[in-house]
Amino acid sequence: FGTHAAPLLNLVKRLAVAAPHITFSFFNTAKSNASIFGTNEENGKLDNVNAYNVDDGVPEGYVFTGKRQEDIELFLSVTPQNFKKEIEKIVLETKKNITCLMTDAFLSFAADMAEEMKISWIPLWTAGAVALSAHVYTDLIRDTVGIDPTELQEEPLNFLPGMPSALRVKDLPFEVFGGNIFSRLLHQMGQTITRATAITMNSFEELDPSVIDDLQAKFKQCLSLGPFNLTSPPLSETDPHGCLPWLHDQKPASVAYVSFGTITTLPPNELTALAEALEESKVVFLWSLKDSQKVNLPKGFLNRTSERGKRVPWAPQSQILGHTATGAFVT
DSSP states (O other): OGGGHHHHHHHHHHHHHHOTTSOEEEEEEHHHHHHHHOSSGGGTOOTTEEEEEEOOSOOTTOOOOOOTTHHHHHHHHTTTHHHHHHHHHHHHHHOOOOOEEEEETTOTTHHHHHHHHTOEEEEEEOSOHHHHHHHHTHHHHHHHHOSOOGGGTTOBOTTSTTOOTTOBGGGSOGGGGOOSHHHHHHHHHHHHGGGSSOEEESOOTTTSHHHHHHHHHHSSOEEEOOOHHHHSOOOOOOOTTOHHHHHHTSOTTOEEEEEOTTTOOOOHHHHHHHHHHHHHHTOEEEEEOOGGGGGGSOTTHHHHTTTTEEEESOOOHHHHHTSTTEEEEEO
């Protein structure tokens, strides 16, 4: 889901190296697969890891309106049928049965799929233990402080099992209190994830021992596999839009790299204001902005800034942030 595909693939590759006799089938949208697998061998292709594309829910010829999270809503509208269809197809083609589902924790419908297939389900939570605990205890949090705890921001979270005493209501993920598509997804995940055969997460036991102790009591198995930046270095990224050659032509520390990730979308008025600021400041910029959001840019902005700015729908972020030409990161 979103940027979670890359750390999930990293984990799959670690497992594939450790268990070369097992075949790993990676189901993902075509666009995401293209960005994380790439088109060459430098990504460390393994014979026992195969990528398969699932429907992303975007109808052929569809014109995006610029609505926030529009692509996510389209994707969710075809789940889990898109995964079921592709899995059934691959099982028939390869004559190999699926024996375990390892998924992004956001895709909690996998719990039902695994039960239907009578196999294990191992979700990957890409963040840390405290955030996972908050989503597991969302109902308790809402019952205790409500869904608009404006006056309770400094209240300690001592009513949550295992939560460190220093944490306050203001430290909770905002999705816990509802209001958007992610709130619904995470609430459903929190209610479902205890059904998992094992939960894997981006943490290590010494970081949040009391929280992890509580999670280990709730889950059949709770595996801390992080921090991912040390245990699973980022995959080599492709550069389909020529960001790196463009950066090579810029002066050291002169470029502002602008990216809000593949999920977050600024409201149209903020997107317009940011574009106007980039234009008026005369700053050299590289902006990773999805094609569906171009409709919210000021008219003529891309043409007027073409000599000192580059807009791409996707960028190899880790390589851009490590480039000598990059002087600022707006995110």
